[in-house]
Amino acid sequence: MLVAAQNVFISAGNTTRNLRRRLKRIRLLISGVTAPKKVSTMRILQLHSNFIVFKPVEKEIAVAEETNKEENRVEEVLVLFTAIEEGDDTALAQKAIDDVHAFLDKLKVNRILIYPFAHLSSNLSKPSEALKLIKVMEAYAKQKEIETYRAPFGWNKQFTISIKGHPLAEQSRFYASIEGGEEAKEETVSEAVRAEEKMKSFWYILQPDGKREAIEDFDFKGYENLGKFAKYEIAKVRASQQMPPHVPLMKRLEIADYEQGSDPGNIRWYPKGRLIKSLLEQFVTAKTIAYGAMEVETPVMYDFNHPSLADYLNRFPARQYLLKTEDKELFLRFAACFGQFLIVHDTQFSYKQMPLKVYELTRYSFRREKSGEVCGLRRLRAFTMPDCHAFCADLKQAKQEFKTRFNLSIDVLNGMGLSKDDYEVAIRFTEDFYEENRDFIADLVKIYGKPILAEVWKERFFYFRLKWDCNFIDNQDKAAALSTDQIDVENAKRYEITYVDEKGEKQYPLILHCSPSGAIERCMYALLEKAYKEQQKGKLPMLPLWLSPTQLRLIPMSDKYIEKVEEIAKEIAAHCIRVDIDDHASTLQKRIREAEMEWIPYVIVVGQRELESEVLSVRDREAHGKVQNMKLEELITKVASKLEGKPFKPLPLPLNLSKRPQFYG
RNA sequence: GCCUCGGUAGCUCAGCCUGGUAGAGCGGCUGCCUUGUAAGCAGCAGGCCGCGGGAUCAAAGCCCGCUCGAGGCUCCA
Numbered sequence: 001m002l003v004a005a006q007n008v009f010i011s012a013g014n015t016t017r018n019l020r021r022r023l024k025r026i027r028l029l030i031s032g033v034t035a036p037k038k039v040s041t042m043r044i045l046q047l048h049s050n051f052i053v054f055k056p057v058e059k060e061i062a063v064a065e066e067t068n069k070e071e072n073r074v075e076e077v078l079v080l081f082t083a084i085e086e087g088d089d090t091a092l093a094q095k096a097i098d099d100v101h102a103f104l105d106k107l108k109v110n111r112i113l114i115y116p117f118a119h120l121s122s123n124l125s126k127p128s129e130a131l132k133l134i135k136v137m138e139a140y141a142k143q144k145e146i147e148t149y150r151a152p153f154g155w156n157k158q159f160t161i162s163i164k165g166h167p168l169a170e171q172s173r174f175y176a177s178i179e180g181g182e183e184a185k186e187e188t189v190s191e192a193v194r195a196e197e198k199m200k201s202f203w204y205i206l207q208p209d210g211k212r213e214a215i216e217d218f219d220f221k222g223y224e225n226l227g228k229f230a231k232y233e234i235a236k237v238r239a240s241q242q243m244p245p246h247v248p249l250m251k252r253l254e255i256a257d258y259e260q261g262s263d264p265g266n267i268r269w270y271p272k273g274r275l276i277k278s279l280l281e282q283f284v285t286a287k288t289i290a291y292g293a294m295e296v297e298t299p300v301m302y303d304f305n306h307p308s309l310a311d312y313l314n315r316f317p318a319r320q321y322l323l324k325t326e327d328k329e330l331f332l333r334f335a336a337c338f339g340q341f342l343i344v345h346d347t348q349f350s351y352k353q354m355p356l357k358v359y360e361l362t363r364y365s366f367r368r369e370k371s372g373e374v375c376g377l378r379r380l381r382a383f384t385m386p387d388c389h390a391f392c393a394d395l396k397q398a399k400q401e402f403k404t405r406f407n408l409s410i411d412v413l414n415g416m417g418l419s420k421d422d423y424e425v426a427i428r429f430t431e432d433f434y435e436e437n438r439d440f441i442a443d444l445v446k447i448y449g450k451p452i453l454a455e456v457w458k459e460r461f462f463y464f465r466l467k468w469d470c471n472f473i474d475n476q477d478k479a480a481a482l483s484t485d486q487i488d489v490e491n492a493k494r495y496e497i498t499y500v501d502e503k504g505e506k507q508y509p510l511i512l513h514c515s516p517s518g519a520i521e522r523c524m525y526a527l528l529e530k531a532y533k534e535q536q537k538g539k540l541p542m543l544p545l546w547l548s549p550t551q552l553r554l555i556p557m558s559d560k561y562i563e564k565v566e567e568i569a570k571e572i573a574a575h576c577i578r579v580d581i582d583d584h585a586s587t588l589q590k591r592i593r594e595a596e597m598e599w600i601p602y603v604i605v606v607g608q609r610e611l612e613s614e615v616l617s618v619r620d621r622e623a624h625g626k627v628q629n630m631k632l633e634e635l636i637t638k639v640a641s642k643l644e645g646k647p648f649k650p651l652p653l654p655l656n657l658s659k660r661p662q663f664y665g
Numbered sequence: 666g667c668c669u670c671g672g673u674a675g676c677u678c679a680g681c682c683u684g685g686u687a688g689a690g691c692g693g694c695u696g697c698c699u700u701g702u703a704a705g706c707a708g709c710a711g712g713c714c715g716c717g718g719g720a721u722c723a724a725a726g727c728c729c730g731c732u733c734g735a736g737g738c739u740c741c742a
Contacts, residue, residue: 248677319741370741372736372738586705588699588700589703593703662692
């Protein structure tokens with residue numbers, strides 16, 4: 001049971017975020033990576049504050065102290081949110097105050113507020129014990145001549161706090177006494193906190209000419225999109241209220257919709273959406289195979305207790321779909337890594353076959369993103385991810401391969417209709433990697449040819465040493481990662497993946513993880529958001545020709561021409577062009593309008609005139625609806641040439657519009 | 666997980682504040698019109714107003730609870 005529950009009202013700027021982040025970290029610690037089991041720890045969240053205002057609201061428990069319900073305000077104070085756990089004792093309480101005392105000297109402050117705060121622990125002591133120790137702390141602090149205030153114990157309190165901005169302002173501590181009551185000692189404040197130090201990012205802009213500038217010195221004029229991206233990455237500031245534009249679009253265009261009968265983030269695909277998605281899938285796959293990867297297919301579910309997997313899973317807890325069967329606990333894959341690593345673990349290969357490239361398009365990967373994170377096609381719980389791993393003998397080979405794959409990714413995005421102007425690149429590495437590989441990183445920037453955002457860490461925290469990602473910036477100024485590649489230095493060992501080197505000795509390879517396009521759904525989100533952007537600029541929105549479900553629409557002037565029009569359609573379709581016929585009995589104008597609403601690239605009206613002259617009037621959406629006259633063969637040649645090198649699938653719906661059901665609206 | 670908003674016809678939504686016969690546009694169906702490059706006309710059908718409880722003579726509407734969903738925050742390995 002909670003000793004006290006607070007309604008937290010926090011004022012002023014980023015204090016909310018700070019406190020939440022801090023609380024979250026504390027919970028992380030509590031969840032117990034570092035704290036040995038059965039060890040009691042006194043938990044203190046220590047915040048150097050400009051002020052705190054708190055007000056008791058109502059008694060929570062029987063042993064609550066007597067107090068009045070007046071509002072209290074303390075200025076320039078070190079607030080100690082304190083949770084007493086089972087087994088904590090006087091020695092521990094005094095030890096904590098000793099530490100605080102030392103810390104106060106550093107801060108040049110001599111005022112504390114002891115604030116009983118149950119939420120820091122899930123292993124609270126009995127309230128009576130806790131109150132006793134809180135009083136011990138208070139008395140001991142006063143004895144040390146610290147100006148000591150205290151919030152009442154056992155009350156539901158409401159508080160407002162303003163936290164100072166300096167680096168020492170927020171500290172979390174816990175004090176442990178090992179069972180049996182040996183000497184109290186300060187627990188190392190956990191790997192998570194140390195990890196956070198490692199994770200501290202420094203931001204730069206890398207220029208194609210090799211220059212590296214601190215982000216605050218860079219002039220974003222002419223690079224507004226990069227500016228938005230940097231802002232998003234660093235400050236995480238977003239002001240968006242509107243619905244993401246691609247969501248109504250995906251519905252209206254009958255591409256996809258939410259499936260209420262499933263879990264959020266699991267999407268239903270209508271025929272047109274399935275076609276687009278399928279074409280994108282074929283395209284990435286073809287490109288990746290052409291690059292030299294071997295396509296495989298692996299299971300979607302894995303044994304929770306498999307030793308290699310368990311280790312990996314523990315790093316990313318609680319993001320999986322779990323599956324209980326009679327004899328096993330399984331989880332749905334959240335990436336293709338497992339399946340491929342398990343294959344390569346059992347594969348015999350030597351330096352002669354390297355870099356060894358394995359590819360899979362996962363349909364699906366599953367991540368149980370928290371509710372509220374899921375959004376349209378941007379972020380799903382079930383998504384299609386092309387994933388290509390390259391197993392490299394050494395860093396030299398990895399770097400070479402890395403460049404090749406960067407080019408591949410740029411090429412894939414470009415083919416999909418996303419040019420370098422549509423996304424921004426970030427590159428992330430450790431300081432030492434940069435020092436040793438300056439030229440290499442400069443080469444990557446040169447390949448992209450535009451300034452790149454660089455995130456630099458002092459030490460390695462993640463499993464990779466180097467990573468880049470291409471990020472689409474949408475109409476809400478949010479960034480979403482598309483392609484990415486990383487140099488993984490940990491997983492070969494974890495999965496016991498080895499190759500044989502020139503001397504016949506087993507070695508661990510470096511593993512490159514690349515998604516040449518990013519999630520396919522996310523590519524569709526980017527294309528729709530891009531179309532919307534174009535529309536805002538006054539252009540007619542459309543999808544790339546090769547992805548348009550209907551590429552060419554024929555509109556017969558009246559039903560007496562339908563037969564002739566069907567012949568023309570047959571001729572066009574024979575050239576792998578998706579053509580359909582609007583045989584509805586509505587007016588020409590209305591049918592034109594409907595074709596435009598469907599973003600159809602070419603619309604052709606066929607009547608007496610066309611049939612007599614054999615010259616078609618072609619309405620070209622790309623040319624803002626301008627009507628051009630051309631012969632059928634010319635039209636076919638023109639369209640076919642634009643489709644060259646792209647995958648093709650036939651029309652996913654009946655040829656005649658009158659035969660089509662309406663999936664939405 | 667937190668905050669906010671929402672669930673009424675196939676779709677988009679109005680009505681709710683101020684309780685008393687359920688509304689519009691689009692779409693669908695039927696008929697007329699046979700069309701020259703972004704909405705032709707008319708008629709018809711279509712609703713357990715998310716679910717459960719309460720107060721009321723009376724609830725889509727007021728109160729309470731639940732549920733499902735969306736958007737934002739956080740998160741995004």
